[in-house]
Amino acid sequence: MYQEIIDKMFLDKYEDRPPDGYFHPSSVSGCDRQAVYEVSGTDRTDLPDVRNIRIMGTGTDMHERIQDRLVQAHPGTLIEVKVEWEQIRGSVDAIVPIGDGYPYNYGHPEDDVDVLMPVYELQEFKSGGNWKMREAQKGPDPQHVKQARIYYAGLDHMGFLMDGIRIVYFGREDWQVIEHEVEPWTDEQVVTFLASLDNMLLHVEEWSLPDRLPLDSKGNRFWLCRYCNFRSRCWDLDGDNTRG
DSSP, X not given: OHHHHHXXXXXXXXXXXXXXXXXXXXXXXXXXHHHHHXXXXXXXXXXXXXXXXXXXXXXXXXXXHHHHHHHHHSTTOEEEEEEEETTEEEEEEEEEEXXXXXXEXXXXXXXXXXXXXXXXXXXXXXXXXXXXXXXXXXXXXXXXXXXXXXXXXXXXXXXXXXXXXXXXXXXXXXXXXXXXXXXXOOHXXXXXXXXXXXXXXHHHHHTBOOOOOOOOTTSOOOGGGGGOTTXXXXXXXXXXXBOO
């Protein structure tokens, strides 16, 4: 009885995200092939099971509680900020104002009136179990770093004054907190990333596919594949760089 109640609690709140023709930072930062599937509107072969929905839902609940407290503790904080840049779409967990702001004059220097524009630090939240927290103690996950850098570059392009990235890990068992500050991309690195998007769009236009993620040291599929909505299509239906 209780398992059914709990499952329904998470299923009722679960928001499915079918392919919408855009690149999402969570996909682009993990697997180019998954990103191409999404942008091309490919039908999914593997929807998340109820266990994974419970895990994702627990993480979402934690993030929402943290966001509520963060807004109260730091006035001016913006949460779930929409990023729309190039072919990228996504939402940032939080951008938090830091310092006193940046003085800006709206083209009337004779008035000698400057407005303090807020300067923000991007904060990306991640939650996980004991294993994930042990890994986080060693350093931020490269996938999470890339995801945060994509958001940062997008916000910078949209006109936000940004200064710094902070990736914050929260333990599901005991609410342990591990924080890592990372550097944003340089202008040259942003150009390189945009070129990689163009390459993925070329795959979409040509109906081809990038390489799969490499196998691990034991010859097994990369761990991200277990949670991919296209894993059966990728490994069983499609070829190395061709569809079906």
